[in-house]
Amino acid sequence: MMAQLLSLGLGRMKQPKVIAEVLGGILLGPTALGRIPGFTQHIFPSQSLPYLSLVANIGLCLFLFIVGLEIDASIIKRNARMSAIVSLAGMALPFGLGSALSVPLYHHFIDPSVQFTHFMLFTGVAYSITAFPVLCRILTELKLLDTTVGIVVLSAGVGNDVVGWTLLALSVALVNAGSGLTALWVLLTCVAFTMFLLFVVKRVMLWLARATGSTDNGPTMFYMTVVMILLWACAFFTDIVGVNAIFGAFLAGIIVPREGGLAIALTEKLEDMVSIIFLPLYFTLSGLNTNLGLLNNGITWAFTIAIACLAFLGKFGGCTIASRLSGFSWRESSTIGALMSCKGLVELIVLNVGLSAGILSPRVFSMFVLEALTLTFMTTPLVTALYPPERRVIATSGGAPPQTRDDECRDFDADKKSLVNEEQPWRHRFTVVLDRIEHMPCMMALTQLVRPPVPDFSSLTTAVSMSTASHPTPSKHKTPEVSISALRLIELSDRTSAVMKSSTADTLTHTDPLLGIFRMFGELNDLPVSTSLTIVPHDDLAHNVVDHAKRNASQLILLPWLPPCVGTAETSEGGTPRRDKFDHNPFETIFGTSRDRSTSAVHSQFVRGVFAQSETDVALFVDPGNQLNTGAGTGGSHHIFFPFFGGPDDRLALEFVVQLCANPKINATVVKMEKREIGNTQIERPPSVYSDIKADTNSLALLHQHGVTTSTMIGFPDTVYGQANTQMRMQSETADSIVWTRYAGRNLSDSDIPGPLRAALSRINFTSLASPVPLHAAIQRASMCQRVLVIAGRSKRLAVEDHRAELKDLVEEHRVVGHEVISKTIGDVATAFVVSGCASAMVVLQAAANVRME
Incomplete structure (x- = not known):
């Protein structure tokens, strides 16, 4: 003791x-x-x-x-x-x-x-x-x-x-x-x-x-x-x-x-x-x-x-x-x-x-x-x-320090900017995080989604050949080869065996079963996969992922997450959800603990740590039901639904959807959501719900006009909404309009559009939808699709709209408890789809730190 x-x-x-x-x-x-009289004689007698x-x-x-x-x-x-x-x-x-x-x-x-x-x-x-x-x-x-x-x-x-x-x-x-x-x-x-x-x-x-x-x-x-x-x-x-x-x-x-x-x-x-x-x-x-x-x-x-x-x-x-x-x-x-x-x-x-x-x-x-x-x-x-850490030299297999790493990173960064900022938003360098066997299906599905289209597909070949015949495609528009770096994470415990594993990490890289499975997955799908393994304490897991992505010049971090299972709230005699009386335990505040110490809840802290520290774009694959049904298989066509609310994360998500639709087997529906009064709505909801939501959103808009932030969460810095002042709204709306026009407003008959981009945009249905309850409207539109993969921006920073009031109403409608961890991790929009249960799987994206700060 x-x-x-x-x-x-x-x-x-x-x-x-x-x-x-x-x-x-x-x-x-x-x-x-x-020195205490009698202590040694009684506790340790001779x-x-x-x-x-x-x-x-x-x-x-x-x-x-x-x-x-x-x-x-x-x-x-x-x-x-x-x-x-x-x-x-x-x-x-x-x-x-x-x-x-x-x-x-x-x-x-x-x-x-x-x-x-x-x-x-x-x-x-x-x-x-x-x-x-x-x-x-x-x-x-x-x-x-x-x-x-x-x-x-x-x-x-x-x-x-x-x-x-x-x-x-x-x-x-x-x-x-x-x-x-x-x-x-x-x-x-x-x-x-x-x-x-x-x-x-x-x-x-x-x-x-x-x-x-x-x-x-x-x-x-x-x-x-x-x-x-x-x-x-x-x-x-x-x-x-x-x-x-x-x-x-x-x-x-x-x-x-x-x-x-x-x-x-x-x-x-x-x-x-x-x-x-x-x-x-x-x-x-x-x-x-x-x-x-x-x-x-x-x-x-x-x-x-x-x-x-x-x-x-x-x-x-x-x-x-x-x-x-x-x-x-x-x-x-x-x-x-x-x-x-x-x-x-x-x-x-x-x-x-x-x-x-x-x-x-x-x-x-x-x-x-x-x-x-x-x-x-x-x-x-x-x-x-x-x-x-900044002075350390990483050893290579030959014993020589990698002196060219900084130059390579600069080259990769320049390559990334040229690819993302041009007409084709293809990201091709990925860091895939592997930590548990139950997360392997998620990572395989997400990797399958981001892989480039197979060149011999008839639709893509035709589109590219037509573009080449009229206007030769510059080399910068060629779809780059995908590079995947699989990072195996093992938590360093207090045990001696964990230290022994860390000293033999090179050997474990070749014998670890998770890395072996993912290498075989890459070979079967013709994907180049490089593997590495790291053993660090739990508090350093997120930093290790961010540092690995930075050192490998990755353009997107792919993370898995199985969210905690949300349950149905008990109802009181009046039919309203009844809160557990132990929700606010004072000892949890004193000792910094939580009642929900499940694997998913603990893993969410790691995910939020990556979101908070990452200087790279992050894509989180969420399997809401713990039963994977992503539609990312090789047979049949699959549908993506993306509600575009605006903000840097949603702009990244839109580019991500365009990249996914380069695959002929994937098509998408992109809906630009806008909050308006009841008279302009396009969905039908019970009047009682409308009146409640209208009051909440009106009071919220009044707070935004005075520059008051409505989130008071303390802890991770990525859980606080930005100040919704006039300048931020104008900047965000301008950037949203530019990105939306770049893809939704393009004329596909325009010969200046590169072939792969034209083929991707032809598979996307761009629409707009106005509603006083945009989360409800988006869920209703998504529920019309079958086998749907929902993509959403995390929108935890610089968000134009705060959906917390409507999310609270949505949670009460479905009588769900335990959604707080999910909301802190993936944001309000994605949480609404998880709570409603209309998505078979989700991908939540967060833009890089330099983009979020612009």
């Missing part, structure tokens, strides 16, 4: 969870709560300490087994040249400084019965080691794994960890041995045992994994049993030989096969119990041995500060200089040095081994614990300051 409570606050500071666990153990010990120590050591063996599973030798092989110098320098200089500092420390604080060489060796190892598990977590959370700096640090950290554990095993062997000859025998025995595991047992484990099908379907019960027996057998052997049980557990983790994600699957089965129960117990035991109250005089604090400063300077200086000599810039070199100075859990394990062996005194142990805590705490903010 103490560790979890501390992690809530430290997590917001981007600190790894190990900080909270170490602090929790220290606070439970004699440093803080242990009779319980042997059992606590036993369980903690079992948990420590399991943790070191997971650390061994994390270490991938292929990482060292791929980056041996870059990381070898950094790893060696990051161990040699700190080891020398630690050995030098051990001289005054030994004379001031260590009992003379302890041999100086043993203490010096432990001090040097504690200085030179790097916390690889914590380092992986920091690299993942700071999104550095795909940078050149992250690759070097990861491979150097693996080598550092292996050498560090070897040195620690040597240190323990020397301490436990009665003579140098005995220590040599222990060391040679461990080397022989390690060779036997690496060259014999490892091959047997791989054969057994393949024979039992564990590499294909995850570890079987039999294979899991064999792995556990191997783990405890290795731990037992190294313990009786005279080293420590944790080294055997570490070796057992290294020899487990990596094929088929087997190591990740084993980690998933063990990590929860280890991280929730066993590790906190180990830190509690460590905290009971840590008493910061012993740092009670000037000389002790002077040595503590010296320990921390020299430990940081040794790691930071050695790795920085080595990186600089390897060709990195000073900024990158200093970032590598700052990351390698992370201590975390591994140094605490070294210190506890030294304390249990009697080499370290409680005072020196507390001094080193404070040093490890300080260096781990400062790693994240220091790296963030030294290596901000």
